[in-house]
Amino acid sequence: MSASSAFSDEKGGSSSVGEPEYGHDPASGGIFSSDYKRHDDLKEMLDSNKDSLKLEAMKRIVAMIARGKNTSDLFPAVVKNVACKNIEVKKLVYVYLVRYAEEQQDLALLSISTFQRGLKDPNQLIRASALRVLSSIRVTIIVPIMMLAIKEAASDMSPYVRKTAAHAIPKLYSLDPEQKDQLIEVIEKLLADKTTLVAGSVVMAFEEVCPERIDLIHKNYRKLCNLLVDVEEWGQVVIINMLTRYARTQFLNPNLNECLLEEGGESTFYGSDADQDEDEDEDKKDEALSKRKPYVMDPDHRLLLRNTKPLLQSRNAAVVMAVAQLYFHLAPKAEVGVIAKALVRLLRSHSEVQYVVLQNVATMTIKRRGMFEPYLKSFYIRSTDPTQIKVLKLEVLTNLASETNISTILREFQTYIKSMDKDFVAATIQAIGRCATHIGEVRDTCLNGLVQLLSNRDELVVAESVVVIKKLLQMQPEKHSDIIKHMAKLTDNIQVPMARASILWLIGEYCEHVPKIAPDVLRKMAKTFTNEEDIVKLQIINLAAKLYLTNSKQTKLLTQYVLNLAKYDQNYDIRDRARFIRQLIVPTDKCGALSKYAKKLILALKPAPILESPFKDRDHFQLGSLSHLLNTKAGGYQELPDWPQDAPDPSVRNVEVPEWTKCSSREKRKEKKVEKPFYSDSEGESGPTESADSESDSASSSASGSEQSGSGSEESEESEERSDSDEEEEEEEEEAKKRKTQKKEPIEAVQQSESEQSSEEEVKKRKVSIPPPRNVSESESDDDDSPSDSSQDSESEDSESEAEVKKKKKITPPKAPTKPVKKEGKKEKKEMSLLDFDDFEPTPSPQVTPVGNFLSSSLVTDLEGLSLTDTVLSPATISPSGSLKSYELLHRITGEGLWVEYCFSRQPFLPDPHMVAVQIQFTNSAATEAKSLRLEEAKLQSGMRVKEFPEIEVLPAGESATVVMGVDFCDSTQAANLQLCTHSRKFFVSIQPPVGELMTPSFMTENEFKKEQGQLMGMNEITEKMQLPERCQNEHAIVQRVIAAANLSRVPCGSDKECSSPAPPPPGPPVHRFAGRTVTSGSLVLVTVATKESGPSQLTINCEKMVIGTMLVKDILLALTQ
């Protein structure tokens, strides 16, 4: 005791936390003896009764452990304190125990009983911490105890303890792999756990212990997808990576169809395709092509994509990367693009994150260049970037280079060459070389640029240029003999061996182009032969041999001389080469058969080298993985399996639900589909899941048979409404699923307020009348007095009802005419309700739910129901993807802080149906308020009319306001010139409508369309051929682009055939039809896009107004081919 108090006098006063030894060098010998002494001190302190002394001692011990010192001799003294009351002492003892238990197994057993007691503690946190420490002690003897503890904890009431149990599983597994089977049982049990807290940890355990047992996931797949957003970040990464692998084994390749189409008749085309995934047996494919029905994405596959997408906005780079790789490996080509933005965002992060992200981007750019092309400038290099980042960015820039952007890229490269960082300059030169080989047009420019670099002062730059030039020249040597001559001169100056060797090789290879210089170069080289590097010597021998064969008169003696020198070289490679060459080229009496062919052997035409990205083919590793980064298989790496040929039974993922009758095969579902009347009423209500097939994928948000009324249908109604406002359909699909508490704001309150009251009634009625579906349609149409199924509206006198009908069309969400999904949707919903755990939902904020939402959303569905009622062919439309394009009316600077934008909202303009609605947004970014904002007509074209918006009296500083005005453009694209007035100033502004905004969508069936088209032939028909770029070959892209370009609606295709006969129609080239009417005159505008498997696609427009027709052709063509 006295000793310890002496110690505290001596040390405790001066330094609080025990690190008195910091000043000492741990390696110096003197310390050891004092160490032992100190340890005695420590032992005494640990044996004392005072907690403060124990704590002091433990702190010093931990500090020693942290520095890597051995304190194992204190083990008995420390382990006695495991039951200490002081919580910090206890924790530090745990730290010590975990560190040294492995070395002192027998003594460690002393502590076990404490933990066993802890496991029974009523406090969940103590139970958890006891299990945590117990499982961290790596002592084989306690394996059975651990096993028991884990099993018990796995069924603990507290999710936190269950989480700890999940963490303990891999610990036990690494200690004793024999326990695997028992552990798998525990994992299976925990996988069924429904809390977010456990999910991440148990999947981690699954990955460590039994990643091959993919069958355990089936039943939990949907639950994991749904919980994902609420799991903590680290768990998300693990789950997403696991689900990527799972999806690869369970679903069909969503891009398979696309490549089958691409393949078309010519199989050679496919052979050159870079896509590796689909590198399968071609015969099988042809067979498959004829057999396979159009690809239908498994709803579970869609579920995964939809639920992971919001995580792209995580703050955690690892999560973003995990989602990105999931999309890259699993999503249909058209959807992969969404990850680009998020990955580019990560480039702002720490340099280590940049390093990893750029590696992955480099791999992605090889396959999907288009994805990152818009972000080209984000990869520009700054002088402050670390070299390794610079080189990777350069790699990405090179991969992104194409005919269109090569000039900007080369200009950028030009500045890089002047950099002070020479490694980077060398990499730039190589990059230029690669651009030159890939893009023929710039080859000469690049070559000239590189030749100029040959006179650079920096030797490294010159050397690198020589090497690259050599490779480029090999492609077309005959044109560039002057460059070869120039390079021959350089041999006097360049000292870098690789460059010298390159020049010599070049001269030897193309000696017939420079017949006079070559022997002279050899002469010089012979003189310096002995002083050269090995690599140069080898090339000198090569040069000599080649010259001997082509020009033996001049060079015979020189060659002999060189070979003699080489014969006595120190390097055996060179001696060997010399001996070999001599035998080959110099004819002797007993020369072998080979020397006859010497010329052929040595002067054979060499193929030009292919400069390839080092990232080519890396994508067979799962992106984002360590193996991908290192380009070798890391230990424990799980291969990403290939897509299966045929999808395994999807019903394995079904969770048992009593009332639900299963319908597993696709055929069955198809049969169901025929009974359309049964579903027709719910056609408009999208359920939480839908199957999206690659053709109607986009077009489909869905039709699920939710016959459930009540909350279920409400939910789906909401999702419908969403589809309108959401920027992308994907998002809408995604959202539809997991909405638990949220409500949405009305889309266009202006319009809905009108019919709100009636809609409320309708809602009620509708809910009641749902069961007999046929009646619904009738009753509804009665209710509303509007022509129920007809889509022609222009004749309607009643403006209000007309507006409503129009709105219907507007709001009608993307929909596929026939959907094989019904059952799935229902099932999905059931499961959702199972998963509602109130304890882990984010607490709903009570204020978030304006009442109006409910009404408006139900109104929307109602109207939808209306437009769909009778007709089986629900009009398939796609809401224009992306937000509305806005145009600037007044710039912030010119407007002195007032900034005005306008966009075409595509909503009908209620006061006058012949006007186009223009939505105008005012933002006042000035410091003072703007008053009395209004528009005045200035110089309108004849016939044009404008309906101004009500004057905005005051717009306070910093506020913004949105108004809607109507303009009758008289079906012309002339700009409407207006005056924008504020209280102090007037600005001349003009609104210029794109031709596509001058029309409103019009619904018709395919037959009607064809009839109308027949009447609009000849002068009224404009046909244009075009070559669709690869990324807009699929239906989704075409429909989306056309609808974005012009306010038209899609005409459902092929469905009437299917109606009459159950057999699917023969697969022909897909034709997409769109119809609309001009706003002012109501003339029909019919657009047909016929894609062909091979050869150019055809765009046809039939329109009475030829001017509109021609302008529209241009716009759509641009939209499609861009």
Added chain:
Amino acid sequence: MIHSLFLVNSSGDIFLEKHWKSVVSRSVCDYFFEAQERATEPENVPPVIPTPHHYLISVLRHRIYFVAVIQSEVPPLFVIEFLHRVVDTFQDYFGVCTEAAIKDNVVVVYELLEEMLDNGFPLATESNILKELIKPPTILRTMVNTITGSTNVGEQLPTGQLSVVPWRRTGVKYTNNEAYFDVVEEIDVIIDKSGSTITAEIQGVIDACVKLTGMPDLTLSFMNPRLLDDVSFHPCVRFKRWEAERILSFIPPDGNFRLLSYHVSSQNGYPVGYRSLVAIPVYVKHNITFREGSSQGRFDLTLGPKQTMGKGVEAVLVSSQLPRGVLNANLSASQGTYTFDPVTKMLTWDVGKINPQKLPSLKGSMSLQAGASKPDENPSINIQFKIQQMAISGLKVNRLDMYGEKYKPFKGIKYMTKAGKFQVRT
């Protein structure tokens, strides 16, 4: 997952090690030191180094390498992101993350690391939870502890981890309820020789300091949310509400946190002719020349404000890495002070505030090595500045509302624009 962690200082000493599974000998770091030697600059050490039995993943922060030892496949970003989180936590706890601070608080560091990882898998990384488990050391607490012998370890067991909002600690109480939000935007620009903008992007963050009692539920809405091109959120933000209404709705963590980071871009993804969102607030006139054959070079630099909407440009700092051939610079600054380090060839000029009436300039000559040829490259100029009370993108917060609690909080919002990677090529 993560086996062990070694902390290595700039002189190459391992000053802390922590093992989560069985002990890995510190000799594994020799591979790291090799790579460190090979790299010319400290930041050029590859973040991932394969060794025969392990993989080393490292990050460099505050001149300390955090080297994690991995034994099998794991997403590298997972480890890198975690290591950065460790550094952030240290910084949060000790104010600075230096070798001295870590050594002084070695026990707290060890306790933290123990809680953050379990068997190599992240366990508690939210600072609110950690602070409940282990109290951050303050001067007062250290004194109290030495006197009374009480501890840094929380007496109560943390409950945050069990709640539905794991990022917020429970039972928060303040007498003054305040919520402050800083909208900080950084502009990243590359301007080429002729003064035209090659790329310009705005990166913004909203950092919050929320000290509110109980469980407040906040909503933050913007005047012009459409400006935000790409956003990433703190986990507390409700994704769906944002997707649907462009409103940030969240239950905040207690204390300081980053609510949102966003991106506003001028070129990316917008059609040609779309108004450029990035107004560049300063311009640079430069004339840096070296003449062939003479051992002198001219240096002439003038700065001026443009498009600052009446706000002053402050804390301007210009730095430039001059070519190796430059021996010395003899310049005169019209305002502020300049320094030239003849070893690193780094020229820095602390300008201070730009006065639009009298533009700051730096003029003079550079002396070159006698006889050496003129350098090929011109230096690029990096500029830092600050503009208070303005977000350059025009982003404005509309309103902040609080629900769920009765009291009336004090709310504050501050805007600031800074130069990010602002580079002028000459």
